[in-house]
Amino acid sequence: MSQDQIVRAMTNDGAFRCMAVRGTETINRIFAAQAGDPETHRALGGLVLGALLYRETMAPDLRVQCIIRGAGRTGSIVADSHPSGMTRGLYQRGKDGPFTLQGEGAILQMTRNLPRGNQHQGLIDASNATIDRALMSYFEQSEQITTMIGVGLPISDNQQAAVATAYLVQLLPEVKDARDRLAVLTERLAHDFADMDAIARQTDGDPKAIIEEIFYGMDFTFLSESPVFFGCTCSEERIQASLLSLHRSELMSLIDEGEPVEMSCDYCGAEYRVEMPQLRSLLMKKGDA
Ligand SMILES: [Zn+2]
Structure with a gap:
């Protein structure tokens, strides 16, 4: 099994949902088309994986677009994902490269295109953040959903992703003992998932293996799996x-x-x-x- 896909699961008590994605081939196609430095590739790959998770958890039937503007004039990155799974990314060089979030003025903007041309849009300050931190802040601030995100994206010497994977866990609203349950899971993730690059390599980014690991010891059900692939809308x-x-x-x-x-x-x-x-x-x- 080497195809990119995104998998969704939920604990049987209704407390948590989890999405995990493997996007290795998709991300490498994007890297080949964009050609940046390793740090830019990490940010670009992280944002594309984040866009896939964002679409899967908030709006699987809608097109989403995520834009992150670097600090100062270090350029911006766009990730664009369609309901079919077709996904693309763009790195726009700034006057002062390379791309970085370290410094002031970095902004993350998340958009889902609603039917009839309307948009749902959220914007947060991403200055001095990492991509996964910025995405977590977005869910906390704009969607009011407690969310944990991890990105595993070991970049090899030829600036390709050895593996590209990411997970998202959300605490569902109206959960009893929410605080206690969250504390347990947060601690587990902090302990067992601290080195996401290593987990990416160990599992080859297999979404089901990652979800099984995250929900270890909990009863859960896989709900869906959908394809993810590189593609473009140009014509x-x-x-x-x-x-x-x-x-x-x-x-x-x-x-x-x-x-x-x-x-x-x-x-x-x-x-x-x-x-x-x-x-x-x-x-x-x-x-x-
Ligand atoms: Zn194109």
Whole structure:
């Protein structure tokens, strides 16, 4: 079994739910398309895994987008995940690299796209945090759900992820003895899951093995497993739409240059070429506006 997937489980007493994801292949495809330094890769991979957990726990049927802006002008990272499991990421370089949350002005923004074009959005200060800490603060502050998150992302010498895995445990509302139960689980996680990179390697990121370990000694049920994979939403049509959004005079000057327009997708690196006849027909579509 080597395919990426996300698994959901719940304790039989209804106290906790847990999601775990293996995203090794997905994350490595994203790393290959984005090419950053190891620290940036850790943040990028962590945010993508966080987006997958966020979607699975809050909105499995919706598209989610998570953006983290680095401290100062160190750039930003975007993670984008669809209900099908299709997931992509983007690293936008800042003026002062490399990407870091250490310093002031770092912000984490979590968005789920609701039906009919509305959005549910939460924003928190992520200055001097780590990605997993920032995600935990988000759930605490914006969703008011006590949440524990761990990310295991050992990066090898060639800057690929040896394994990419993460878990999320949430205390469900209206639980009796919530405080005591939480204390027990928190202590277990702090003790047994302190080194998530080691756990990632030991389990090869297998979500079920990780959940079994987290819920050790508790009765629980696996509820679902869904695929996770790298993919992009870019297309010929979208590229044309972006050209169509240019001002008429800009479009005309592209045509005057007499060369086809070459563009590449920032997310996946796919290259597109818009030939002269297509450019002319776009100008026609634009009319006199
Ligand atoms: Zn693309």
